[in-house]
Amino acid sequence: MSRLVVASNRVAVPQGEGAMPAGGLAVAVDAALKGRKGLWFGWSGEISQREATGVHMIEQGPVTYALQGLSSDDYDAYYNGYCNRVLWPLFHYRIDLMKFDEGQMEAYLRVNRLFAQRLADMIRPDDVIWVHDYHLIPMARLLRERGLRNKIGFFLHIPCPSPDILGTLPHHLEVIGALGHYDLVGFQTSADRDNFDRYVERYLPDRAVKTAVFPVSIETETFTLQAEEAVHSDFVQEIRDSLGGGQLIIGVDRLDYSKGITNRLEAFEWLLEHHPEWEGNVTYLQIAPKSRSAVPEYLEMDQFISMKMGQLNGRFGSPSWTPLRYVNRNFSREVLAGLYRASDVALVTPFRDGMNLVAKEFLAAQDPEDPGALVLSEFAGAAAELEAGALIVNPYDTHAIGRSIDMALRMSVAERKRRFVKSMQALEGNDIHAWSERFLTVLEDRRPETVVPLQERKAAGASNSGIAYETPRPRIAASASQGVRAEQA
Known part of the structure; x- marks a missing residue:
């Protein structure tokens, strides 16, 4: 089995036998890594006045936790600034609260470049990479620039608004458009997936993007x-x-x-x-x-x-x-x-x-x-x-x-x-273990897929579980998750 490499803004290192992760993302990633060799990379939570230092590694069983610190300037501009005052309100339909600052966008891209550089040094040829949430949207593009050809998937844990809203983000193609470099982009609901599909149709007409619906769950x-x-x-x-x-x-x-x-x-x-x-x-x-x-x-x-x-x-x-x-x-x-x-x-x-x-x-x-x-x-x-x-x-x-x-x-x-x-x-019918397995099954192409034109998908109104969708020309390739679908629950 290939190693699973997870990248997220924060890393939840287990504190003891039987201890439960605190948040939803942590529970989801913990379930995905259970029973397989893996690497979980992300911010350590440490902030220093100096430039970010190297990666701190913690080995626990088959999983390695790779922790990267941040400088106080980068933390303030990347996390408090661009992530929480620009992307968070944008994705939650609150563009009235969006406080765009070009310097903070540069910090967002700079931190992502730092993470990509550190992560690329640890990647093996057969690793499967799974990037989580809006903090690290450009990660696949930055890893591709460093020559990586691994399977790279992305899951958005928050809502995805319409292209009209996504398009209000200054320089949105540099950030939102970077999702086009993933092999699979997963969403919580069919509405979120459809909103992103329409963004691709409007702004990335020549790029094939495989999308899917995987409603996250609990243990x-x-x-x-x-x-x-x-x-x-x-x-x-x-x-x-x-x-x-x-x-x-x-x-x-x-x-x-x-x-x-x-x-x-x-x-x-x-x-x-x-x-x-x-x-x-x-x-x-x-x-x-x-x-x-x-x-x-x-x-x-x-x-x-x-x-x-x-x-x-x-x-x-x-x-x-x-x-x-x-x-x-x-x-x-x-x-x-x-x-x-x-x-x-x-x-x-x-x-x-x-x-x-x-x-x-x-x-x-x-x-x-x-x-x-x-x-x-x-x-x-x-x-x-x-x-x-x-x-x-x-x-x-x-x-x-x-x-x-x-x-x-x-x-x-x-x-x-x-x-x-x-x-x-x-x-x-859809606990957290089934959720992660469905995502990785589609990302790793471990099941046969039926190709259905996008026009037929739109005419049908809703997709069936376990079917992948592709347009007859390179634009959007959308894949539905197996098992419980949001619109079928």
Whole structure:
């Protein structure tokens, strides 16, 4: 078996036997590397005042972790600047928040060149390379310039907007257009893939780009077992006891303007205004670890949410009941699993999200005999798979969210069980191990593919699982993932 080489902005080095990676990308990469020889390359998280030093290598079993530091100037311009103030808002449909700076774009390309140079020195001829997310979009082009002819795939963990939006990025061909150098570009949903296909048709008409849909998932069975055990912990039991028999609503999001937390608060306010019977009988716990604190937009959002939380508690609360609980710190996956299982309703209402694994984790954590209800944004990638089981809402319609919360709180056990079964069918058919295997199978051409003209694909409206698509002339070659497809869930 060829070695799998993964490149991502951050590298999650295992901290001990049985320790679970923290984030969705880390869980996905960890699953892909499990059971095979591999190399995981990326930023170490270290920042120095001097120029970046060499790569620090850590060997753990069959996997080598290769860690590259960054200078403070490069970190500020590449990560805080171009990645988080240009690409992040761009891909999340917020071009009004995009703060383009040509110097920061140069830093983005400079860091990518540094990473490509370091990585190229470690690549073997038969390695398969898998690059993750928007931080490293130019990586394939830069590796090709250094003579590498390996299979190189890319997966975008965040949404992909339309070509009209992508085209607003100054010098977009130098950045977004670099995706044309990969052997396979993977997306969370068919809508994301179709948006990029149209970008290629418009801006890269002479380049063949193989694209695919691979909805990322979780370690479903493992997470369920964690939840069954963690719900009995002293911490979770203390929270349940503090509710006085009332119901618990939970939201878990990184503090980010894309997550829709402000509209969610307005929806909860609407619920208490129009359904006073819930006063004293429901508590909303919002866990929102702070991120990107050096970016002004995030500081402003944090201040607004804290103010809104205080206003709502002051208006509706009483000495014996605090309607909103707001926590700005991280919890372990084990603790979160227990909290999900102890919750009656989960609010996952982002304005835009590539997938949103909180929705899937909440469902996997539930007691099948008394499951909670999920209120889910139609603009989260997870909605394509979970629409049959969740209460799907428009995250911009606060009254609709409020009505859905009320419906979820009143929902019968029979209805919750029916929806839970539908959702779990999707999760069990596409866990994280199946996701990585599907991507690598298509990237390494380990299965036969049927060629279908793009015109026929468009006429059909939606593609079938396991079929690859190509135009009769070199433009777009699009490949569907095997197994559960977003539009089929």
